[in-house]
Amino acid sequence: MSVFSNVSSMSQIIKARIGIVGANYAGLSAAAKLVSLFGTKEHEDSDVKITLFDKKDGFLHLIGMTHGLVHTSFAPKLWVNHDEISWSKSDLIQFCKGRVSSIHKNHLIVDEKVESPFDYLIIATGFSRSPPIWPTASSCKDYLQEVGGWSNSICKSDSVVVVGGGAVGTEMAADVKSEYPSKEVILIHSRDTLIPGPFTNVFKERAHQELRELGVDVILGERVIDETSTKNGIKSSVILTTNKGRKIETNLVIHCTGKGKAASDMVHLPPTTSTPLVDDNCNLRVQDTLQLIDPAYPHIFAVGDVNDIPVVKLAGAAISQGAYAAENIHKLIMSRNLSTKLSKYQGPKPYMCLVLGRHRQVSQDTDGEIGGAEFTTKLRHGNLEIYRIIGAMN
Numbered sequence: 509m510s511v512f513s514n515v516s517s518m519s520q521i522i523k524a525r526i527g528i529v530g531a532n533y534a535g536l537s538a539a540a541k542l543v544s545l546f547g548t549k550e551h552e553d554s555d556v557k558i559t560l561f562d563k564k565d566g567f568l569h570l571i572g573m574t575h576g577l578v579h580t581s582f583a584p585k586l587w588v589n590h591d592e593i594s595w596s597k598s599d600l601i602q603f604c605k606g607r608v609s610s611i612h613k614n615h616l617i618v619d620e621k622v623e624s625p626f627d628y629l630i631i632a633t634g635f636s637r638s639p640p641i642w643p644t645a646s647s648c649k650d651y652l653q654e655v656g657g658w659s660n661s662i663c664k665s666d667s668v669v670v671v672g673g674g675a676v677g678t679e680m681a682a683d684v685k686s687e688y689p690s691k692e693v694i695l696i697h698s699r700d701t702l703i704p705g706p707f708t709n710v711f712k713e714r715a716h717q718e719l720r721e722l723g724v725d726v727i728l729g730e731r732v733i734d735e736t737s738t739k740n741g742i743k744s745s746v747i748l749t750t751n752k753g754r755k756i757e758t759n760l761v762i763h764c765t766g767k768g769k770a771a772s773d774m775v776h777l778p779p780t781t782s783t784p785l786v787d788d789n790c791n792l793r794v795q796d797t798l799q800l801i802d803p804a805y806p807h808i809f810a811v812g813d814v815n816d817i818p819v820v821k822l823a824g825a826a827i828s829q830g831a832y833a834a835e836n837i838h839k840l841i842m843s844r845n846l847s848t849k850l851s852k853y854q855g856p857k858p859y860m861c862l863v864l865g866r867h868r869q870v871s872q873d874t875d876g877e878i879g880g881a882e883f884t885t886k887l888r889h890g891n892l893e894i895y896r897i898i899g900a901m902n
């Protein structure tokens with residue numbers, strides 16, 4: 509396969525424009541790695557530009573989001589403006605705030621008007637989630653206002669129903685009940701056990717038991733099919749109806765269902781094989797090198813929640829995939845050959861750490877071992893790498 513024309517073999521000067529769409533866990537990890545690889549003395553004469561595109565102008569640490577929605581004093585700790593990240597000052601880096609509306613073979617369009625060319629691209633756009641667990645705000649000020657509004661609603665409600673008993677819903681219900689023990693907190697989940705995914709029944713049952721002990725009412729095996737707002741005196745309330753005919757009146761409903769799709773709608777690349785570029789859940793199909801599955805696009809990678817790598821979608825996996833893609837792009841640029849053999853990503857075995865309110869935790873490690881508070885702390889600080897990337901930012 510031919511070499512990019514902008515890599516001058518005469519002068520040996522490396523010249524590359526690298527775009528990264530999505531600047532949260534996976535995208536920032538990729539950028540941090542690229543800065544470390546191209547910011548060396550060896551690359552003094554190189555002309556490498558890395559541009560990060562995001563709708564937001566800051567990093568949102570989703571891992572603490574359920575806690576931030578309950579505690580207004582904690583919410584500010586979850587947002588870091590992109591320009592406060594230490595390596596953002598590197599000459600290699602540029603942030604562009606805006607929604608990438610379309611991605612083509614060698615350029616992308618921001619906010620449907622500005623065209624930006626690239627030689628290499630990393631797509632790290634995650635999953636389309638809804639508020640409150642994934643706030644819509646694009647600046648720190650609006651984020652604090654949005655989350656503050658939810659905290660206020662939780663505080664004023666006598667009863668809160670959380671819909672969806674995955675990891676996020678389970679943590680959400682626990683956070684509300686732990687902070688407000690006198691409130692009625694109900695968690696409704698359509699399946700027979702909490703926390704869908706490749707986890708042991710012992711882990712799932714342990715999470716359920718922790719919620720019961722906290723005082724959360726857990727309703728399993730029922731799906732919410734209707735939600736009607738009503739006025740009850742001066743307080744407005746909502747009546748939920750489940751598929752089994754149960755009716756629940758509550759002041760506040762927090763949706764934490766896993767419903768949604770990978771954010772890949774901006775990818776407008778014509779497939780050149782019979783395998784579509786996206787799967788049924790809109791995840792971008794990738795090879796184990798994290799390049800798009802279609803051989804026509806060896807310079808485009810997809811990392812984190814947006815791709816179809818069969819791992820539990822967690823921040824730790826997104827961070828390590830971002831770094832992998834960056835290393836592979838470095839190899840392609842240095843070899844000046846798009847057919848260069850690249851490293852293959854191997855996802856971790858499933859693991860999960862749940863923080864259930866202020867004092868309870870439960871984890872399953874990669875060997876299937878179950879633990880509580882002390883064990884979870886060890887897992888979070890050891891395997892997740894979150895604290896490493898946050899550390900790299902400040």
Ligand SMILES: Cc1cc2nc3c(=O)[nH]c(=O)nc-3n(C[C@H](O)[C@H](O)[C@H](O)COP(=O)(O)OP(=O)(O)OC[C@H]3O[C@@H](n4cnc5c(N)ncnc54)[C@H](O)[C@@H]3O)c2cc1C
Binds near residue numbers: 813861
């Ligand atoms: C409430 C909550 C709690 C969680 N808790 C944990 C946990 O405890 N541990 C754990 O490991 N994982 C946890 N997760 C999962 C984890 O957050 C995800 O796996 C992780 O965010 C994936 O990272 P990502 O970079 O791929 O995508 P994201 O973090 O979703 O980032 C995608 C970025 O792309 C941007 N973007 C999307 N589309 C566009 C576009 N068209 N133009 C410009 N920008 C765009 C978004 O603004 C966003 O900044 C949690 C998730 C949630 C929602």
